[in-house]
Amino acid sequence: MVHTLVLIRHGESQWNKENRFCGWVDQPLSETGEGEAKAAGVLLKNEGYEFDLAYTSFLKRAIKTCEIVLEEMDLMWIPVSKDWHLNERMYGALQGLNKADTAAKYGDDQVLIWRRSYDTPPPPAPEDHEFYPGKEAKYDAIPRDQIPRQECLKDTVERVLPYWNSEIAPAIKSGKKLLIAAHGNSLRALVKYLDDISDDAILKVNIPTGVPLMYHLDDNLRPIKMEGSAEPLSGKYLGDQDAIAAAAAAVAAQGKSK
Ligand SMILES: O=C(O)[C@@H](CO)OP(=O)(O)O
Secondary structure: OOEEEEEEEOOOEHHHHOOEOOOOOOOOEOHHHHHHHHHHHHHHHHOOOOOOEEEEOOOHHHHHHHHHHHHHOOOOOOOEEEOHHHOOOOOHHHOOOEHHHHHHHHOHHHHHHHHHOOOOOOOOOOOOOOOOHHHOHHHOOOOHHHOOOOOOHHHHHHHHHHHHHHHHHHHHHOOOOEEEEEOHHHHHHHHHHHOOOOOOHHHHOOOOOOOEEEEEEOOOOOEOOOOOOOOOOOOEEOOOHHHHHHHHHHHHHOOOOO
8 A cells, every 4th residue: 555645844933934943943934934834725625635633743833834724625623633752953052043144254164074974073052042842831741850941953853753653653544644743853853753864965955844745655654656756754844946946045045154
């Protein structure tokens, strides 16, 4: 049996718009982001997609994207699981800073390493940092010593994967059709695992906001490469491919000093 899985990064957030590192800071969608989520829902509906279950993070930009997509598809009744394991990568002391200003201060190369390397974490956020998540009620259930102060992509893979294995993979194997509405880096973590992308090659993967990314998985949940897939991903973005490639390039350019 071929399983269809749709991943979607949330629509543009307020801090995407302001070009600020966001991580676990709970920023809302911008108006453009809401429009992107709507367009994604319309596209999925028009192309005949259906979902039995949806998964999202604890962050409102992803939750809202999920909700808008399901609303457009007339699927608001399906169960939605929210879990912090699908949160964006925790950006440490960079959270709140403007990306271009940070590149001007530390250099484009350093910011590229912080943003896209596999195993170099950003500087940690101290517990008294303005955006330290341990102060938020929604993380009360996480033992305090497990609340990240910073995460590199490797750390993000290490928290996304157990959730994939325990919750998401069994649901797919049972034949359910899933939507996962998450974040640029929690989805990079997931596709790195699914497509077995090397630590070097993942550096160049940038996921645009609000664009459905469709995967076909075999019975072992290994991806089946599709025609028109977004190399090195086996999955395929739905929509205008030139516009999507330009949007991914724009995400990459956010970390340049200009
Ligand atoms: O700021 C963030 O949390 C992420 C996603 O918006 O940014 P980046 O693309 O720089 O990893």
